[in-house]
Amino acid sequence: MAKKLIGDPIDRIDGDLKVTGRARYSADMKRPDMVYGVLVMSSIGNGRIRSFDTAETLKMPGVLTVMSYGNAPKVAGINKNKPSEVATDRVMSLFQDNKVHYNNQPIAMVIADTFEHAVDGAARVKVTYESQKPKPPLPAGRNNTFTPERLPRYDDQVDTKRGNLKAGLSGASTKVTETYTTPTQTHNALEPHALIAYWEGEKLTMYNATQGVSGVQKRISELFGMPKENVRVIAQFVGGGFGSKGATWSHVMLAPMAAKLVGKPVKLVLMREHMFGMVGWRSSTVQKMVVGTKKDGEFTALSHDTISQTSAFDEFAEPAGTISRMMYASPNMESTHRLIRANIGTPSAMRAPGEAPGVFALESVVDEVAYAINMDPIALRLKNYAETDPHKNLPFSSKSLRECYQQGAERFGWAKRTPEPRSMREGNELIGMGMASSIYPVNRAESTALVRIKPDGKVQVETGTQDIGTGTYTVMTQVAADVLGLSPDDVTLSAGDTRFPESTTSGGSRTTASTGSAVTQAAQAVLKQAKQLAYKDKRSPLFNVAEAEIVAENGRLQTKSDPRQGETFVSLLKRNGSKPLEAKMLSKSADEKDNYSLNAFGSIFAEVRIDEALGRIRVSRMIGTFAAGRILNAKTARSQILGGMIWGVSMALLEDTLIDPRTGRVMNPNLAEYHVPVNADIEEIDGFFIEEKDETVNPAGVKGIGEIGVVGSVSAIANAVYHATGKRIRDLPITLEKVLDYR
Amino acid sequence: MKSFDYVAVTKPADAVRLMEPQFRFIAGGTNLVDLMKYEIERPDRLIDISRLPLDRIETTDAGIRIGALARNSDVAADPAITRQFPLLAEALLAGASPQLRNMATMGGNLMQRTRCYYFYDATQPCNKREPGSGCGAIGGFNRIHAILGTSEGAAKTQCIATNPSDMNVALSALDAIVQVTGPKGTRAIPVIDFHRLPGDTPERDTVLEANELITGLDLPKPAIPGKSYYLKVRDRASYAFAVVSVATRLAVENGRIQDVRIALGGVAHKPWRIVEVEKNMVGKAATEETFRAAAQQLVAGAKPHEHNAFKVQLAQSAIVRALQTVATS
Ligand SMILES: Cc1cc2nc3c(=O)[nH]c(=O)nc-3n(C[C@H](O)[C@H](O)[C@H](O)COP(=O)(O)OP(=O)(O)OC[C@H]3O[C@@H](n4cnc5c(N)ncnc54)[C@H](O)[C@@H]3O)c2cc1C
Numbered sequence A: 001m002a003k004k005l006i007g008d009p010i011d012r013i014d015g016d017l018k019v020t021g022r023a024r025y026s027a028d029m030k031r032p033d034m035v036y037g038v039l040v041m042s043s044i045g046n047g048r049i050r051s052f053d054t055a056e057t058l059k060m061p062g063v064l065t066v067m068s069y070g071n072a073p074k075v076a077g078i079n080k081n082k083p084s085e086v087a088t089d090r091v092m093s094l095f096q097d098n099k100v101h102y103n104n105q106p107i108a109m110v111i112a113d114t115f116e117h118a119v120d121g122a123a124r125v126k127v128t129y130e131s132q133k134p135k136p137p138l139p140a141g142r143n144n145t146f147t148p149e150r151l152p153r154y155d156d157q158v159d160t161k162r163g164n165l166k167a168g169l170s171g172a173s174t175k176v177t178e179t180y181t182t183p184t185q186t187h188n189a190l191e192p193h194a195l196i197a198y199w200e201g202e203k204l205t206m207y208n209a210t211q212g213v214s215g216v217q218k219r220i221s222e223l224f225g226m227p228k229e230n231v232r233v234i235a236q237f238v239g240g241g242f243g244s245k246g247a248t249w250s251h252v253m254l255a256p257m258a259a260k261l262v263g264k265p266v267k268l269v270l271m272r273e274h275m276f277g278m279v280g281w282r283s284s285t286v287q288k289m290v291v292g293t294k295k296d297g298e299f300t301a302l303s304h305d306t307i308s309q310t311s312a313f314d315e316f317a318e319p320a321g322t323i324s325r326m327m328y329a330s331p332n333m334e335s336t337h338r339l340i341r342a343n344i345g346t347p348s349a350m351r352a353p354g355e356a357p358g359v360f361a362l363e364s365v366v367d368e369v370a371y372a373i374n375m376d377p378i379a380l381r382l383k384n385y386a387e388t389d390p391h392k393n394l395p396f397s398s399k400s401l402r403e404c405y406q407q408g409a410e411r412f413g414w415a416k417r418t419p420e421p422r423s424m425r426e427g428n429e430l431i432g433m434g435m436a437s438s439i440y441p442v443n444r445a446e447s448t449a450l451v452r453i454k455p456d457g458k459v460q461v462e463t464g465t466q467d468i469g470t471g472t473y474t475v476m477t478q479v480a481a482d483v484l485g486l487s488p489d490d491v492t493l494s495a496g497d498t499r500f501p502e503s504t505t506s507g508g509s510r511t512t513a514s515t516g517s518a519v520t521q522a523a524q525a526v527l528k529q530a531k532q533l534a535y536k537d538k539r540s541p542l543f544n545v546a547e548a549e550i551v552a553e554n555g556r557l558q559t560k561s562d563p564r565q566g567e568t569f570v571s572l573l574k575r576n577g578s579k580p581l582e583a584k585m586l587s588k589s590a591d592e593k594d595n596y597s598l599n600a601f602g603s604i605f606a607e608v609r610i611d612e613a614l615g616r617i618r619v620s621r622m623i624g625t626f627a628a629g630r631i632l633n634a635k636t637a638r639s640q641i642l643g644g645m646i647w648g649v650s651m652a653l654l655e656d657t658l659i660d661p662r663t664g665r666v667m668n669p670n671l672a673e674y675h676v677p678v679n680a681d682i683e684e685i686d687g688f689f690i691e692e693k694d695e696t697v698n699p700a701g702v703k704g705i706g707e708i709g710v711v712g713s714v715s716a717i718a719n720a721v722y723h724a725t726g727k728r729i730r731d732l733p734i735t736l737e738k739v740l741d742y743r
Numbered sequence B: 001m002k003s004f005d006y007v008a009v010t011k012p013a014d015a016v017r018l019m020e021p022q023f024r025f026i027a028g029g030t031n032l033v034d035l036m037k038y039e040i041e042r043p044d045r046l047i048d049i050s051r052l053p054l055d056r057i058e059t060t061d062a063g064i065r066i067g068a069l070a071r072n073s074d075v076a077a078d079p080a081i082t083r084q085f086p087l088l089a090e091a092l093l094a095g096a097s098p099q100l101r102n103m104a105t106m107g108g109n110l111m112q113r114t115r116c117y118y119f120y121d122a123t124q125p126c127n128k129r130e131p132g133s134g135c136g137a138i139g140g141f142n143r144i145h146a147i148l149g150t151s152e153g154a155a156k157t158q159c160i161a162t163n164p165s166d167m168n169v170a171l172s173a174l175d176a177i178v179q180v181t182g183p184k185g186t187r188a189i190p191v192i193d194f195h196r197l198p199g200d201t202p203e204r205d206t207v208l209e210a211n212e213l214i215t216g217l218d219l220p221k222p223a224i225p226g227k228s229y230y231l232k233v234r235d236r237a238s239y240a241f242a243v244v245s246v247a248t249r250l251a252v253e254n255g256r257i258q259d260v261r262i263a264l265g266g267v268a269h270k271p272w273r274i275v276e277v278e279k280n281m282v283g284k285a286a287t288e289e290t291f292r293a294a295a296q297q298l299v300a301g302a303k304p305h306e307h308n309a310f311k312v313q314l315a316q317s318a319i320v321r322a323l324q325t326v327a328t329s
């Protein structure tokens, strides 16, 4: 069997299962005697529940009970249900009191023998409230902000200062000050949040659609006040999360509470409209940018002040200013983050949290500066290129942004662009070309993996990661196969279950860097054991060969100099009692973060075609070029960046959660009215990688690629819209009326 | 969703006979089932009419008759339709998605309800859903709402909803006739009279009585054949309702307009047509100037709200573009 190499475009190992419908997601699971929960949601934005009238519901056939603040099991660890330093530990609504903090908050659950009975029963629950006027979200309240305790990533400061902004601005020949606004966006993963929870005595098992089985295990056990070992969380397949399944939200506690109350397994699947509020969203932002520049384009000052919104009962600050701190070599830089409180569900991380809205503002204002001083936008970026990280004052472990600009410009045909706005046209359409930088920091967390070489020469990898649709399962088998000189077909993976060694949450593009490093290290450790076994074994052809001389290839251990001198894992293990070899490794960052700034970079080039009379905007071409360390699988990697770029189109042109300020209610909570792109919106799109060898960044040599595709795409499109029309749209999404020609 | 009874019928007469105020006909179900899920419709019983033998597309002396249960995708692909009434095929294909069009019927499409956000949310005031409760869209999100023919008098009857259908706009420009049967017999209703403006009774979308069944649609052969075009402006390239749309038919000879129809979607409670404006265009030169003047007259008196003022301009540009497209094709 031909060995498949790292980087090859290998098909997903779960592809067949998924396209044939055999992959079983959390909501596909069944338990004997299982009953169904359906949530009742608040219909006011602020106040208290005065009463529930459940008489009609309880009379319905099949209805077991209605769980609400009157009868919900008390939560032993309720003191843990408070704003936390851990970004994924959010305050939940657990029916412990009668407060309503936002519209569409879960306030009760109807539990019945069938889904249909539960749905019908939920509609018949009558609620009366003591209602107060809800505090509206942004743009209201922007003059009444407060400083957040922290940003979601523990090492990001809330405010920063470098040099002297004022002095920098007074030394500038041109100053650009603009405010950019972005809307509330809702993740809308295709798979709804869903779980099945059941108790066996003191032990709780949950099939749960989550980005982090171990995070859920920890959070649920601490809230129930029980040992972690008593909670098992399984997420065999997850249909997308984008951050919304990264935190443990209310429903993940409510289902096991309900299961306890009725003494049966409970299945709870959120309806699409329930997922607008209670499972997080990307906060709306108001971002003020100031750039001072000399005539030759050298930045003398840069500032980035962000206002975002949080809920009335928890705190999450969208970290939009963090990239501006380090992207350009401006000697003077200030950034702040402020919050307003509104009666809304708590915002959370959404694919490229902070980076997506923040870089939209940053790379838009840089484009505005380029026009203000009449300079090519790439030349301006190169003029201010940060050779080292000016914020951390550290060298980059690797940075190939220059190459990304250059190769992207070439592929795109940037030279054909005439810089003057409105200067390119074809038929009824104005043509615009825009570009922007992309970036995403490398995150890494602790992960553990076990690798076992079995007597039949096959390899088993166990790690409690989960595959949220990115291809993690495929890539983990590739990593192990690569170290052990096998084909990925010889490796099986056990994952998606807290029974396996603890692994990090899949978020912040960190899975491959974290769990991939753990698998790499565990595979290296077990390989070392195998080598030792061989060179210490008199009967082995490798007896007494130096360890460094032995390599693993094609299921064999052999010497570097003579591949014929060696033996297969099978024969080695057979002679040594047919026992498997295994190694378990906990992998975590060493001091690389103290000594280097770790980031993936990229460039995005976009072409738009705009029919001004009709306001129609098409993204006719888009090219992304990225440098993100070692690429383990060309196919899954390309899917990640194209998916990210399509998210960029979506954020630039379509997405908008309409929260009515009068009621705090979302008015478009469904996929017919909350728009994301369809196939017809995506024309020519392609993504490329520049291979980067970075041995510092982590043992796997990888940087995250899950989010970087989104980051620069938004501003590349907005900049292209300006180039096409001469209209600078600073308020997303760029809908048709914003470019419509009024005569 | 409330639990309900279900009965399937095979004869139109049975459908009419079994109908009661708390019951609903269900055809493709693509709109009704959504409305039931959102508790906007809470019927006690569904009368399934999808098996009625009313799905044929027949050529008659006067034109074409389409059964009310013909599927949107079948009609759009029918050779007689694409040859004689391409405008209808274009409008159907501009709507929804292939999966929805495979289920959706002609009768159901005629009867589909507005997409007003407040109508769809049972916790919000809405005079159309709950007469007298007020209008959530006024003072709320009204980007997708009407600018023409709205009802803005007493708070208890205000309504600025639009009819969301693409098909209906084409049918209006084609002078289609709706065939109906009910307890009192059959009647034929020109489509331009079938949908109504909200007036004092925004709860009524059409003139159809609750116990009447739509049996078919007649498309009359136009006296002067011309060319047609359906222009749909929407927020994404597919699978989105029209922000504004234009269905137009135009016959030009020697540069002069012989006959013209212009129907607008996305701007009113019904497809918006002003027959007078069309009549006045006859005999005039088929130029941008004429088109622009007509466009202006069509939106005269528009009354925009906070988020939809752009539609006044957009509708005019779309009319001009649509007419130019036909004139130069
Ligand atoms: C996500 C989504 C996107 C869509 N996008 C578009 C779009 O872009 N453009 C567009 O035009 N449409 C669009 N639609 C709407 C679609 O065209 C309608 O849902 C469809 O035409 C309804 O037909 P149906 O047969 O399924 O009707 P049903 O849902 O079965 O019925 C709808 C109503 O009509 C009544 N009814 C049905 N048949 C008869 C009859 N013969 N006599 C009397 N009453 C009858 C029913 O009682 C019910 O009240 C979209 C729908 C969805 C869900």
Ligand code: SF4
Pocket (backbone or CB within 6 Å): B114, B116, B117, B118, B119, B125, B126, B127, B128, B129, B134, B135, B136, B137, B138, B158, B159, B160, B161, B202
């Ligand atoms: S516009 Fe009409 S449908 Fe919409 S809320 Fe007002 S009354 Fe209801």
